[in-house]
Amino acid sequence: MADTATHDVTLGEAFAAEVGSGHHATNTGYTNEKLGMWVFLGSECLLFGGLITTYLLYQDRAVEGPLPKDLYDIPFTSVSSFVLLMSSLTMVLAVSSQVQGDLRRARTWLVGTALLGATFIAGQVYEFTSFVKEGMGYTTNLAASAFYTLTGFHGVHVTVGIIMLASLVALSASGRLGQDRAETVEIVGLYWHFVDVVWILIFTIVYLIT
Amino acid sequence: MALTEERPLALTTGDEVTVDHEPLGVFRRPTATEGWRSWVTTVDHKKIGIMYGYAAFFFFLVGGLEALVIRTQLAVPDNSVVSAELYNQVYTMHGVTMVFLVIMPMAAAFANYLLPLQIGARDVAFPRMNAFSFWCFLFGGIFLNTSWFLGGAADGGWFAYSPNTGVVFSPSHGLDFFTLGLLITGIASLVSSINLTVTVLNMRAPGMTLMRMPVFTWMVLVVQVLLVFALPVITLALILLLFERLYDAQFFNPEAGADPLLWENLFWIFGHPEVYILILPSFGIVSEVIPVFSRKPIFGYPFMVFSGIAIGFMGWGVWAHHMFASGIGPISVAAFSLSTMFIAVPTGVKILNWLATMWGGKLTFTTPMLFAVGLVAMFTVGGLSGVTHSVAPSDTQQTDTYYIVAHFHYVLFGGALMGLFAGFYFWWPKVYGHFLGERLGKAHFWLMLIGFNLTFGPMHILGLQGMSRRIYTYDDGLGFNMWNFVSTVGAFLIAVSILLFMANVWTSRRKAKGQPAVGPDPWDSRSLEWMIPSPVPEYNFDEIPVVTSRDEFWTRKYGEDENGKVVRLHSADEVCQKPGATGIHLPSPSYWPIVLSAGLPFIGYGLIYSLWWAALGGVLVIAGIYGWALEPADDDENPHGHDDHDDHDPSGDDAVAADEPVDVPEEAPVG
Amino acid sequence: MSVTDRNDAEVGATDEESETPPDIEAISHVSDWKYIQIAIILAVITAAEVATYYIDTGPLEVPLLIAMMIAKFVLVIMWFMHLKFDSPLFTRTFVAGLAMAVVVYIAVLSMFEFWA
Known part of the structure; x- marks a missing residue:
């Protein structure tokens, strides 16, 4: 009993000092935060899946007014999709710089990512207003409601991502986001890339396949 | 979601820098260990578990009163205790309350309190998010119930079928409270499910492999995974309904070309996993209770675990059996009919395993054991009537009759609630250091069992006679009179039994005043939570145990002699941990979870009434998020005030803090 | 359940871990040039997707678009979200x-x- 008891103490203390913190004590070797983010993203799949399903079901249903697919400006949307796609590149470069400890470069890439995201949102605002001008308001018909809800939800997710990126930049500028916290940047990056892959789906399923 | 990040911060130069800052300069970090402040700011999973329990019990009384109104109205034909409109609201809120505000949070109470203890952890993975979940649930529940005083509650049934939920058919704000209230409690459940999933995967004690975890922990894990995937579906459905009601979208309005069946599908894609979300924690509880009072390990542990996983998984493929009468087409009906029959198999495995655990055991019928056996028996009845629903032609006849009401009360009351009461009686000494009275407890059990069967047994007959559910009254001479009256008598018996339970809580607490607390292991139990003092100290484990087997605590107490007979090796006192640990660092309390969650109901009122309220709520939410993000989770570098979380030895934290090379633990930004 | 479980191997294995967490360690081996290559591939696929809007591919259009969508999806989650390593x-x-x-x-x- 005696030798196991000492063993207990060492491990117990190691664990006690690490409660809820750091990766050394977790069973998987990965931090709670990162695992939690992945679980959350798994959950988000069901949310966007449902929104896409609702749109697919209702895409041709209009008692009055134009359908979304009649108003699409594919060249414009292609450009804004490309902008969002490239923001994933700048995001991953930000993570990479942070891991290597080049905090200035990481900040630059984070700002770039946020700006690309903001460009995408600006494009969405422009798209929505031009649709409304062409006679397709939120409640004009079922297809319109489903379209705005789906793309609007995605837009809200991008906006939340931009706010997180801005917060990261502020933290980094005030010296609170060092190389050792690269994982925080990576976790925000995971969210950002997820929002991007959702748009990859929306761009094809909603815009291109008609 | 919040990304808590608790590693110490090192600046790139590697210099050690001490930054002395109050988070946001607004609040001092809370330091109370007693009184209401300690509860409001706590991040301790045990205190949060207890609060979940009391809040859920409060809503249980509310939902119970609603049930009594229903039964009083139906006691005799052509009764007029309540109007048809009020009756609609009462049965709707009864269902919503019991499902979302009673059984789910009561299960969360057990999960919060016990799960870290059973896996040998000091807390959950995200302690502040845990507090946030609780407050979010509480405020969401209160928000939902304020609709009673603001023009009437929701009246669409708990599953709120469209198009009845459109503004035309339900013009009061009741359904807006329903959607917003459930969205708020949904946030609570989603956050808590991610939290507990990560806790189980990441925070187990050394040697506690997944297949050594107690069955309760396993069932809670399955439930959390179900919640993670099911909640976004109901969230989506509720948001569509909200936009329909508030912003004139037409998602479920057939006049605009919409398909009301979309709501039914979305609701039941969530709703059927939800059924297992409600029952599996109770299955876990009785899987802990029965082995202890049979003095045998659980029979077929792997079967127990895998049948739980199978139930959770298959629960995703049976949702349309709620919709057999809605014209979903013969192929869908046949497919969902078959899958529903199959899901009875893993459930049957569980029941056989409980019976086999008791078989040949040294049974002691204490109150928790009575409730556990009550679950096995009553759930079997409900399960069998459930199998009759899988037969589509028979189900078509039963749909929307009292037969369905009988069925789901047998599984949810006779199953889930019986299990939760078993849990109350079983773990009460662990939580409070004294037993609940056995005499009153047994009276409670028998009265509840009899009352329950009197209430819901006759509903099978009423349903087969053709009495439809949700009608506010019935005519004389249809043959419904006698059984309805019996049912009402039963409902009041249940009410009396609940009063007995409350009296039991009260008297046993009075009796225990001045008495020493019961030992750590009053029932001679098997799992880790019994190895530590009762009531559980704040830091849970003095030393984190190293786990070498399933039923770790039992194997430390008992072994086998050369003939294979079980013999005691050590007394419980030798094995159990003593109170008085020092040097254990715990996460610090925080105001921010309650601030953040308090903003949500205001946003709810704002969406219904005036956006100014929403602005106020928005300010609270944003303040909450940034206050949270900028506040370190632990303040071990803070020169003052360590005794906020460890009143046994305030100096202990300094010992830990001294080892830390750098200062200023930071928080990640939050989205 | 096949969750990676350090506890299966040996009690106490958690003590002997390197300073850098395994995930960060893995990321630091991927060069920025690799990410740029992936982005170029993504851009090319996107261009091809948009091209289907102008060029009539007949009955092949939907399968082609779905295939390209899945390719982009997989590239992003494998490389940018680091699931590959x-x-x-x-x-x-x-x-x-x-x-x-x-x-x-x-x-x-x-x-x-x-x-x-």
Whole structure:
């Protein structure tokens, strides 16, 4: 009993000092935060899946007014999709710089990512207003409601991502986001890339396949 | 979601820098260990578990009163205790309350309190998010119930079928409270499910492999995974309904070309996993209770675990059996009919395993054991009537009759609630250091069992006679009179039994005043939570145990002699941990979870009434998020005030803090 | 359940870990040039997708678009989200949600005879 008891103490203390913190004590070797983010993203799949399903079901249903697919400006949307796609590149470069400890470069890439995201949102605002001008308001018909809800939800997710990126930049500028916290940047990056892959789906399923 | 990040911060130069800052300069970090402040700011999973329990019990009384109104109205034909409109609201809120505000949070109470203890952890993975979940649930529940005083509650049934939920058919704000209230409690459940999933995967004690975890922990894990995937579906459905009601979208309005069946599908894609979300924690509880009072390990542990996983998984493929009468087409009906029959198999495995655990055991019928056996028996009845629903032609006849009401009360009351009461009686000494009275407890059990069967047994007959559910009254001479009256008598018996339970809580607490607390292991139990003092100290484990087997605590107490007979090796006192640990660092309390969650109901009122309220709520939410993000989770570098979380030895934290090379633990930004 | 479990191997294995966490360690081996290459591939696929809007590909259009969409999706989650070198547990968690969504919602659409 005696030798196991000492063993207990060492491990117990190691664990006690690490409660809820750091990766050394977790069973998987990965931090709670990162695992939690992945679980959350798994959950988000069901949310966007449902929104896409609702749109697919209702895409041709209009008692009055134009359908979304009649108003699409594919060249414009292609450009804004490309902008969002490239923001994933700048995001991953930000993570990479942070891991290597080049905090200035990481900040630059984070700002770039946020700006690309903001460009995408600006494009969405422009798209929505031009649709409304062409006679397709939120409640004009079922297809319109489903379209705005789906793309609007995605837009809200991008906006939340931009706010997180801005917060990261502020933290980094005030010296609170060092190389050792690269994982925080990576976790925000995971969210950002997820929002991007959702748009990859929306761009094809909603815009291109008609 | 919040990304808590608790590693110490090192600046790139590697210099050690001490930054002395109050988070946001607004609040001092809370330091109370007693009184209401300690509860409001706590991040301790045990205190949060207890609060979940009391809040859920409060809503249980509310939902119970609603049930009594229903039964009083139906006691005799052509009764007029309540109007048809009020009756609609009462049965709707009864269902919503019991499902979302009673059984789910009561299960969360057990999960919060016990799960870290059973896996040998000091807390959950995200302690502040845990507090946030609780407050979010509480405020969401209160928000939902304020609709009673603001023009009437929701009246669409708990599953709120469209198009009845459109503004035309339900013009009061009741359904807006329903959607917003459930969205708020949904946030609570989603956050808590991610939290507990990560806790189980990441925070187990050394040697506690997944297949050594107690069955309760396993069932809670399955439930959390179900919640993670099911909640976004109901969230989506509720948001569509909200936009329909508030912003004139037409998602479920057939006049605009919409398909009301979309709501039914979305609701039941969530709703059927939800059924297992409600029952599996109770299955876990009785899987802990029965082995202890049979003095045998659980029979077929792997079967127990895998049948739980199978139930959770298959629960995703049976949702349309709620919709057999809605014209979903013969192929869908046949497919969902078959899958529903199959899901009875893993459930049957569980029941056989409980019976086999008791078989040949040294049974002691204490109150928790009575409730556990009550679950096995009553759930079997409900399960069998459930199998009759899988037969589509028979189900078509039963749909929307009292037969369905009988069925789901047998599984949810006779199953889930019986299990939760078993849990109350079983773990009460662990939580409070004294037993609940056995005499009153047994009276409670028998009265509840009899009352329950009197209430819901006759509903099978009423349903087969053709009495439809949700009608506010019935005519004389249809043959419904006698059984309805019996049912009402039963409902009041249940009410009396609940009063007995409350009296039991009260008297046993009075009796225990001045008495020493019961030992750590009053029932001679098997799992880790019994190895530590009762009531559980704040830091849970003095030393984190190293786990070498399933039923770790039992194997430390008992072994086998050369003939294979079980013999005691050590007394419980030798094995159990003593109170008085020092040097254990715990996460610090925080105001921010309650601030953040308090903003949500205001946003709810704002969406219904005036956006100014929403602005106020928005300010609270944003303040909450940034206050949270900028506040370190632990303040071990803070020169003052360590005794906020460890009143046994305030100096202990300094010992830990001294080892830390750098200062200023930071928080990640939050989205 | 096949969760990567340090405890299976040996009690106390958690003590002997390197300073850098395994995931960060893995990321630091990928060069920025690799990410740029992936982005170029993504850009080319996107261009091809947009091209189908102008060029008539007949009955092949939908399968082509779906295939390209899946290719982009997989590239982003494997490289940018690091699932290629990260814990299989993350992949399983995410794929579980994704597969659940795909199966359940395809069933819903089938019930509404969407494909007819």
